[in-house]
Amino acid sequence: MAPTGSTWSDRYVVAISEDIREFCVKLGGLWFDSRATHGWVPGACMHVCSLFSVCSGSFEQGSFCETFHSEVAGWRNCEACGKRLHCGCIVSIHAYALLDAGGVDCILCTRKSYAAAAMAPNQMCPTPTMHMPQNVADKKDSFVKSWRPPGGPYPSQWRQNSLWSVSGIQSDLQQRLAYEFDRPSGSEKLPPGRTFIHAQEKKFDDMHDRPTTPAGMNQIIRDRHADGHGQQTSMDPAHSYALYQREGPNPNSLHDHSHHGGESDSTSARKGIISEGCSSNIVSSSFKLDSRHPLESLLKENISLLPVGVGCTITNCPPVNGRNDIVRIIPHQPTSQTPSSAASSAQKQFYSHTVIDPEYQSHFRNGKPRMDAKARSQLLPRYWPRITDKELQHLSAEYPKRTNSKSVITPLFEKMLSASDAGRIGRLVLPKKCAEAYFPPISQPEGLPLKVQDGSGKEWVFQFRFWPNNNSRMYVLEGVTPCIQSMHLQAGDIVTFSRIDPEGKLIMGFRKSTTQEQILRQEQPTKPANAAVTAPPEVNVNVARPHEVNTENKNISPVDQAAVGKVENGGVAQKEGPGTARSSPGSLKRKATSVGPKIKRFRMDNEESMELKITWEEAQELLRPPLKAPSVVIVDGHEFEEYEEPPILGRRTYFVTDQSGENHQWAQCEDCSKWRKLPVGALLPSKWTCSDNKWDPERTSCESAQEATTEELAELFPIKAGAAKKPKARIEPDSIDVSDGLDTLANLAILGEGESLPSQPTTKHPRHRPGCSCIVCIQPPSGKGPKHKQTCTCNVCMTVRRRFKTLMLRREKRLSEKDTEEPRRKEVPQTGSDPPLGSTSPTSSPQKADANPDDAEDMVVDHRMSSSPVKNQIDLNIQPEREDEQSPKSNAVGAARLPRDNPT
DNA sequence: TTATTGCATGGCT
DNA sequence: AAGCCATGCAATA
Numbered sequence: 036m037a038p039t040g041s042t043w044s045d046r047y048v049v050a051i052s053e054d055i056r057e058f059c060v061k062l063g064g065l066w067f068d069s070r071a072t073h074g075w076v077p078g079a080c081m082h083v084c085s086l087f088s089v090c091s092g093s094f095e096q097g098s099f100c101e102t103f104h105s106e107v108a109g110w111r112n113c114e115a116c117g118k119r120l121h122c123g124c125i126v127s128i129h130a131y132a133l134l135d136a137g138g139v140d141c142i143l144c145t146r147k148s149y150a151a152a153a154m155a156p157n158q159m160c161p162t163p164t165m166h167m168p169q170n171v172a173d174k175k176d177s178f179v180k181s182w183r184p185p186g187g188p189y190p191s192q193w194r195q196n197s198l199w200s201v202s203g204i205q206s207d208l209q210q211r212l213a214y215e216f217d218r219p220s221g222s223e224k225l226p227p228g229r230t231f232i233h234a235q236e237k238k239f240d241d242m243h244d245r246p247t248t249p250a251g252m253n254q255i256i257r258d259r260h261a262d263g264h265g266q267q268t269s270m271d272p273a274h275s276y277a278l279y280q281r282e283g284p285n286p287n288s289l290h291d292h293s294h295h296g297g298e299s300d301s302t303s304a305r306k307g308i309i310s311e312g313c314s315s316n317i318v319s320s321s322f323k324l325d326s327r328h329p330l331e332s333l334l335k336e337n338i339s340l341l342p343v344g345v346g347c348t349i350t351n352c353p354p355v356n357g358r359n360d361i362v363r364i365i366p367h368q369p370t371s372q373t374p375s376s377a378a379s380s381a382q383k384q385f386y387s388h389t390v391i392d393p394e395y396q397s398h399f400r401n402g403k404p405r406m407d408a409k410a411r412s413q414l415l416p417r418y419w420p421r422i423t424d425k426e427l428q429h430l431s432a433e434y435p436k437r438t439n440s441k442s443v444i445t446p447l448f449e450k451m452l453s454a455s456d457a458g459r460i461g462r463l464v465l466p467k468k469c470a471e472a473y474f475p476p477i478s479q480p481e482g483l484p485l486k487v488q489d490g491s492g493k494e495w496v497f498q499f500r501f502w503p504n505n506n507s508r509m510y511v512l513e514g515v516t517p518c519i520q521s522m523h524l525q526a527g528d529i530v531t532f533s534r535i536d537p538e539g540k541l542i543m544g545f546r547k548s549t550t551q552e553q554i555l556r557q558e559q560p561t562k563p564a565n566a567a568v569t570a571p572p573e574v575n576v577n578v579a580r581p582h583e584v585n586t587e588n589k590n591i592s593p594v595d596q597a598a599v600g601k602v603e604n605g606g607v608a609q610k611e612g613p614g615t616a617r618s619s620p621g622s623l624k625r626k627a628t629s630v631g632p633k634i635k636r637f638r639m640d641n642e643e644s645m646e647l648k649i650t651w652e653e654a655q656e657l658l659r660p661p662l663k664a665p666s667v668v669i670v671d672g673h674e675f676e677e678y679e680e681p682p683i684l685g686r687r688t689y690f691v692t693d694q695s696g697e698n699h700q701w702a703q704c705e706d707c708s709k710w711r712k713l714p715v716g717a718l719l720p721s722k723w724t725c726s727d728n729k730w731d732p733e734r735t736s737c738e739s740a741q742e743a744t745t746e747e748l749a750e751l752f753p754i755k756a757g758a759a760k761k762p763k764a765r766i767e768p769d770s771i772d773v774s775d776g777l778d779t780l781a782n783l784a785i786l787g788e789g790e791s792l793p794s795q796p797t798t799k800h801p802r803h804r805p806g807c808s809c810i811v812c813i814q815p816p817s818g819k820g821p822k823h824k825q826t827c828t829c830n831v832c833m834t835v836r837r838r839f840k841t842l843m844l845r846r847e848k849r850l851s852e853k854d855t856e857e858p859r860r861k862e863v864p865q866t867g868s869d870p871p872l873g874s875t876s877p878t879s880s881p882q883k884a885d886a887n888p889d890d891a892e893d894m895v896v897d898h899r900m901s902s903s904p905v906k907n908q909i910d911l912n913i914q915p916e917r918e919d920e921q922s923p924k925s926n927a928v929g930a931a932r933l934p935r936d937n938p939t
Numbered sequence: 940t941t942a943t944t945g946c947a948t949g950g951c952t
Numbered sequence: 953a954a955g956c957c958a959t960g961c962a963a964t965a
Contacts, residue, residue, distance in 0.1 A: 415956090453957085453958055453959080454958080454959080455957095455958055455959055455960095456958085458959095464956095464957060464958065464959095465957095466956080466957080467955090467956065467957080468956090504956090504957085505954095505955075505956085506955095507955070507956080509956085509957065509958095
């Protein structure tokens, strides 16, 4: 062409050298020269355009590609009508549509093929063949059958196919060029909805690997946006086709619902760059653009987003008809460009595309979300999918079995089920961004049916829809109840959504929440744990347990893990990302709202709270250390037992010291109600009978006489003399004296109007209930937190220090008071004189507290007095409020004492 | 009356 | 402060 003063079009001209090393763009009177160093320059392109000098005239005359350079490589035949087309020139982009299956269609044929498709708005483009003229039928059904989430490695992506036009494309490109190229520094100037490659830098996440594409796939860089006039324009179906069928795994292919206010999905913009899959390294070799060049920067920026080893988005492909790759700048679809839609079109696109490739995987750390920083920045951490290498490998091995293909796993997102989600209503609220990013675009509230496979291969069809909400949308999956039930999911469990490529199938996994399991055990002890939890690994998608992603947890579902958040801190999925602080108050709050009943239902007036406080304290008396041995952490030089498991409820016993100084504890047989003297170290389950009395062979039967009269015992500890058998489950808030801890808890729950305690018997310390501030509750799970150093200022350490300090002060005070109390105690008939033990367990299970609310800061940590086998240990597993009675030795000076005071 | 649907509300990030 | 989203709740079936 004639560079100087030459005008190909009054709109734009793009020319690219055959080796794609250089290009130029003309917009209005300005040229952008890839070799130039000053960006847009007036005048004319002086080099690249010359390559196309022969075209200019034809272009101006509208005869471009029809009559021109017929001898030049790049001519192809329309697959439908056989018409000769040139598809190798950037300027001819509007004249053809690439077919995924190979070959091209002329614009007319493509338009025809899309006429029907356009009748079904908001449907993504099915597989390429589905859009051939002879295959356009029953779009909705085909959607269900063939829809693939955006970002799939192969064509057949989103489709919004009704409102674009060639003119729109042209003007769109003009806009694009104006916006994108005329910006030396990237996307800062990019208005919402105008996302070109530059924009990717800020808006998009990783690019996605795509398998080697069929020969003939050219490199496509495209974008769509509104035309230059702000008018809603129609995109030619052919262009729509060309766009969508190539969007492939690019995160940019994520649809934009453009719903805010406008509710005009059909006009939503899709943004992003599109490329055909090849290898990323070719990019660097083929696109030797000046680093100052916007396009190159675009490319580089995007390439830089790629994880090492992952196929790139900007790729080079085999030449078409011998011609070198061509960079096609495909105009963006115009949008209605209402302010809302524009904003919506700016929707960030995030994506995490997991390729089952060892090299790829090696670039991820276990437990980290399979998404790059940008994705993380766009998606709330709680929705981050996470997967470990191991899980990926498992998936990669598992899914090809079902799909007969080399699967690519893309964890999309995860969500902890709320009560509403898990309820009978059968509606799963989807995170908006996730829904818009990973699910097909919907313009009507009715939405679309969406097929989702579970890990076992069972296919579910949900209705993916939305509700208008506050000028926005609220996305839901309807009809999930059967699926939820089949997975035995409850509120607090996590459902995961991943995609298997190239099939493009959505897979839904889940992971049971540890907390949920605990609650489940507490509330439904007779009900077996979620079957899915114990299901064989083969059904891994449905069987994974919550776990630390990067730990050695077994029985983990890779799929689940692929899209499931880390569960920690008692099994509650963290809202924060891996790099954020754990267990923030906010996350706990959030958890409370999402897991349990609606938070409002937790609310109690002060009176109720007080009552519950008492009952809790009483319940605490029944706590026994968990079976699992604690780990020991050092805080301020003190050893702390850190229990991973909460205390369990054991049987209430009474500690006494007889006259010989020997310590005993007395327990009551559940069957005969006889009291048996046991060693102090005996740990009794909540259900205990004489037959369990392995310490006293003479009294292993209920037939055996009681060693002491009840009246005598009544003087030692607060039992009712003469009460041969205390009624079970006696509910006296001020006199919790039941024989069975579980019953007690159940009854206490009744006292607490069923809100403060598990409604069912439990063996777990309900540490995560509102208001519980015990160390167990505030400490991170054992082994999951950093080692506590002397200078550690974490919440646990600070609390421990504070409480320990309070404890020491109180002990001093107590010691000073002891002298006056001692004579009085000696007057009481005793069975012994030895100092009593404070606890039946090494963890100094509270044997009684005076339940002084003012002692909230007290530490139940008399490591000198504690019977803990570890000296100088502060038991983290104790309710602070129960500290007083935890220093029994200090209180026992020769006199038998009642280690557990009257609860009242 | 019960279940479902669709929107509204408000807590929370 | 805006927007998300969990849930309430009235309308409807």
